[in-house]
Amino acid sequence: xxxxxxxPRHKITKRGQNVTFRCDPIxxxxxxxxxxxxxxxxxxxxxxxxxxxxxxxSRLLSDRFSxxxxxxxxxxxxxxxxxxxxxxxxLCASSNQxxxxxxxxxxxxxxxx
Amino acid sequence: EDKVVQSPLxxxxxxxxxxxxxxxxxxTNFRSLLWYKQEKKAPTFLFMLTSSGIExxxxxxxSILDKKELFSILNITATQTGDSAVYLCAVRSNSGNTPLxxxxxxxxxxxx
Numbered sequence: 393x394x395x396x397x398x399x400p401r402h403k404i405t406k407r408g409q410n411v412t413f414r415c416d417p418i419x420x421x422x423x424x425x426x427x428x429x430x431x432x433x434x435x436x437x438x439x440x441x442x443x444x445x446x447x448x449x450s451r452l453l454s455d456r457f458s459x460x461x462x463x464x465x466x467x468x469x470x471x472x473x474x475x476x477x478x479x480x481x482x483l484c485a486s487s488n489q490x491x492x493x494x495x496x497x498x499x500x501x502x503x504x505x
Numbered sequence: 506e507d508k509v510v511q512s513p514l515x516x517x518x519x520x521x522x523x524x525x526x527x528x529x530x531x532x533t534n535f536r537s538l539l540w541y542k543q544e545k546k547a548p549t550f551l552f553m554l555t556s557s558g559i560e561x562x563x564x565x566x567x568s569i570l571d572k573k574e575l576f577s578i579l580n581i582t583a584t585q586t587g588d589s590a591v592y593l594c595a596v597r598s599n600s601g602n603t604p605l606x607x608x609x610x611x612x613x614x615x616x617x
Contacts, residue, residue: 425605433610
């Protein structure tokens with residue numbers, strides 16, 4: 393499978409715990425995006441990488457959220473001290489150039505209890 | 506701030522009907538508009554539109570963009586139950602490193 397892959401697909405965690413998600417983009421894509429989607433809403437932008445550089449962060453991304461893409465390939469999104477409001481689907485997407493479509497992974501569904 | 510508004514938010518039709526989904530947008534320095542279909546998990550790409558008046562077509566789906574009036578429509582003819590999904594519209598600006606900005610989507614339900 394050469395598409396965008398995300399791991400895990402589902403995560404249930406207790407409030408206050410830290411969680412980390414991984415995204416492997418399509419191999420030749422240098423741009424990687426993280427989005428969050430809640431029920432009845434479209435995906436909301438969180439952050440964006442070009443190669444290993446994090447170029448943009450949404451104001452939605454509180455200081456409990458951190459993302460990395462250390463070698464310009466896979467990326468991780470960590471949420472510290474999770475809250476119930478963090479429950480959502482976390483989607484990763486990648487693209488090659490600015491004017492091409494972004495391809496999405498299957499998402500990681502986070503439930504904070 | 507870039508903004509995308511989709512209408513209707515939800516729609517129920519019978520198999521064989523034709524539907525039109527709407528997307529209006531406000532974006533600084535428009536570059537492209539994209540349509541995605543989202544069933545259970547990942548949005549899957551349908552169309553990317555950059556020029557006004559040129560229809561993009563794929564089977565029973567088609568889409569067109571009006572850059573003067575700042576909207577796009579997605580048409581689905583002869584709908585099938587497999588068309589049931591959330592249809593997402595997104596825009597991309599030419600400015601800097603901006604990502605796709607999505608609307609809330611239109612939830613289409615096609616009943617037999």
